[in-house]
Amino acid sequence: MRQKHFEAIKALASEEAFNPGAYDINWQDPAELDAFVLLAEQGGVVSWCFHRLMQQGQGEQLPFLVARLKKRYLAILVDNQQRLQLYKHLKQLFGDNNIPFALLKGMALAFTVYPHEALRPMGDLDILVPADKVLQARDLLIHNGARSTHVPISAWHEMHNAHVRPLVLPPYRYMIELHSRLYADGSYLLPKTARWEDMVCQKAGSLGTFSVMSDPWLLYHLCTHLYYGYEMGGLRLGWLIDIARVLEQSDDVAALVRATLAIHKPGRKAVLRALGWSAQFTGYRVRESLKEWSSSFIQEPSIKLYMSAKGEEALHRRIVLQQLLHSGGLRNKVAGLWHQVFPSREYMRHYFGEGPLWKQHLRRLTS
Numbered sequence: 001m002r003q004k005h006f007e008a009i010k011a012l013a014s015e016e017a018f019n020p021g022a023y024d025i026n027w028q029d030p031a032e033l034d035a036f037v038l039l040a041e042q043g044g045v046v047s048w049c050f051h052r053l054m055q056q057g058q059g060e061q062l063p064f065l066v067a068r069l070k071k072r073y074l075a076i077l078v079d080n081q082q083r084l085q086l087y088k089h090l091k092q093l094f095g096d097n098n099i100p101f102a103l104l105k106g107m108a109l110a111f112t113v114y115p116h117e118a119l120r121p122m123g124d125l126d127i128l129v130p131a132d133k134v135l136q137a138r139d140l141l142i143h144n145g146a147r148s149t150h151v152p153i154s155a156w157h158e159m160h161n162a163h164v165r166p167l168v169l170p171p172y173r174y175m176i177e178l179h180s181r182l183y184a185d186g187s188y189l190l191p192k193t194a195r196w197e198d199m200v201c202q203k204a205g206s207l208g209t210f211s212v213m214s215d216p217w218l219l220y221h222l223c224t225h226l227y228y229g230y231e232m233g234g235l236r237l238g239w240l241i242d243i244a245r246v247l248e249q250s251d252d253v254a255a256l257v258r259a260t261l262a263i264h265k266p267g268r269k270a271v272l273r274a275l276g277w278s279a280q281f282t283g284y285r286v287r288e289s290l291k292e293w294s295s296s297f298i299q300e301p302s303i304k305l306y307m308s309a310k311g312e313e314a315l316h317r318r319i320v321l322q323q324l325l326h327s328g329g330l331r332n333k334v335a336g337l338w339h340q341v342f343p344s345r346e347y348m349r350h351y352f353g354e355g356p357l358w359k360q361h362l363r364r365l366t367s
Helices: 002-013 030-042 046-055 063-096 105-112 134-143 155-160 215-232 237-249 253-261 265-281 284-296 303-307 313-325 330-341 345-352 357-366
Strands: 125-128 175-179 200-205 208-213
Touching (some): 002 030, 002 046, 063 125, 063 134, 105 215, 134 175, 208 215, 215 265
Parallel strands (some): 125 175
């Protein structure tokens, strides 16, 4: 059943006209509709599907589906408005302390790429901060009442991961991730250091002007993030739609892609594969512009990857180990591996309880 729903969701999410009769789905059956909406929600495209139906004037043709999708759309609208209030609070707080920042992924897309903010649900609030300011930003939030939701495995890991420890700032309930880089130190997807001014720009959206990454950097991050998820064993349909929306918004798609590919040579394969998988959700103009790179595109991944909630744990550990081994300098390699085996006491207490260290390590080995 999920296969036919997934194919229908993909068709609805694309720029092509949607034909409900092309799918063996009873659009009157509550169980079928619930399965469709649940799958769209899991893929992060439930609001986008509602938008596409309204855009094509199919509300009267599929009233029961529209009613279910609209309910999710309104819930995301309310949730994103609350996230906007958190953003405004952080903007004021960081501005008062001369800490520049830029929105990453979800909020950047919702407020500057999609036509309306409710069309893109958000997870954590990801924020990019200059590397020399990230600890100041973390400590500022903690000083203002933020609490840590996770404890890093060590102080070394906190400084070499993509982001410092996640925080929640009451009364807001959303997790804040302060990134000092796009990927962990040692990741082959991590670009060389660039000037802040070259990466970040001010971009107008429906609800104001936001500090976000420039389009080439945004596209690079979205494409490589998608490919990283693919390497980890899981994909999300919404990630493909995100890339398609950035491409559709561009006046010169070919120039945007060239600028994106120039950011980091080791990331070119990831960018091109993600672009190839996303092309099906774009219109004719964008697809024509992408033909220059079509020889580098490969077949879309199996539907099973889209159904995976997360990647395999063993695969995740292998990738983390690879990143540690590619960290710059022998001292960093040794420190990273040491703390991977012998985490900080704070980490051990947080995840494995109080008691003797040997008991904590035993719990860790058997968990």
